[in-house]
Amino acid sequence: KAGVTQTPRYLIKTRGQQVTLSCSPISGHRSVSWYQQTPGQGLQFLFEYFSETQRNKGNFPGRFSGRQFSNSRSEMNVSTLELGDSALYLCASRTGTALGELFFGEGSRLTVL
Amino acid sequence: GIQVEQSPPDLILQEGANSTLRCNFSDSVNNLQWFHQNPWGQLINLFYIPSGTKQNGRLSATTVATERYSLLYISSSQTTDSGVYFCAVERGSQGNLIFGKGTKLSVKP
Numbered sequence: 001k002a003g004v005t006q007t008p009r010y011l012i013k014t015r016g017q018q019v020t021l022s023c024s025p026i027s028g029h030r031s032v033s034w035y036q037q038t039p040g041q042g043l044q045f046l047f048e049y050f051s052e053t054q055r056n057k058g059n060f061p062g063r064f065s066g067r068q069f070s071n072s073r074s075e076m077n078v079s080t081l082e083l084g085d086s087a088l089y090l091c092a093s094r095t096g097t098a099l100g101e102l103f104f105g106e107g108s109r110l111t112v113l
Numbered sequence: 114g115i116q117v118e119q120s121p122p123d124l125i126l127q128e129g130a131n132s133t134l135r136c137n138f139s140d141s142v143n144n145l146q147w148f149h150q151n152p153w154g155q156l157i158n159l160f161y162i163p164s165g166t167k168q169n170g171r172l173s174a175t176t177v178a179t180e181r182y183s184l185l186y187i188s189s190s191q192t193t194d195s196g197v198y199f200c201a202v203e204r205g206s207q208g209n210l211i212f213g214k215g216t217k218l219s220v221k222p
Binding site: 031032033035037042043044045048050055056058088090092094096099100101102103104105106107109 | 148154161163205210212214
């Protein structure tokens with residue numbers, strides 16, 4: 001069974017640009033959540049989607065947005081990139097219909113110049 | 114919100130030694146997970162342990178939910194155990210894991 005897949009793995013952008021990251025969950029998982037990891041702030045929750053609906057959102061500005069498709073794949077978008085957006089972005093999935101462990105992908109490492 | 118504190122922040126061991134990592138949390142939770150972050154950044158699941166005790170090879174974990182702490186035991190450590198270990202908790206069920214700052218473990222040969 002394939003794990004959580006994130007693309008791209010690495011990317012470099014410049015300030016002001018926008019970026020879209022993709023996450024394919026484990027087959028059968030309907031919940032996808034996103035996290036940002038930086039050296040200063042650690043791992044922080046961005047948002048969670050279940051059945052194409054955002055169920056929960058962390059404390060991030062509106063420049064950070066996401067969506068989920070009918071096949072449970074999810075994308076997150078960051079607009080008007082700032083230097084501080086440089087981070088490792090991690091996606092996690094789980095079934096979503098009951099409590100259970102989250103499984104993480106390998107992450108997308110974003111560098112903003 | 115819930116606070117998660119991990120100790121120690123850094124730990125240096127000789128290969129073969131045993132260690133205990135601790136995770137304290139400030140409120141009741143219904144999910145607790147331990148992760149090992151590999152050098153490429155991926156979070157590897159070690160244990161899903163909202164309560165009780167589990168063992169997997171040289172690793173074991175215990176969560177005492179009533180006292181709001183969890184312990185991760187690593188026995189006979191190996192250099193491949195090096196990395197950062199995270200504890201994460203969740204109160205609801207909507208994917209909002211709250212992470213501690215991690216314990217950075219270095220195992221020397």
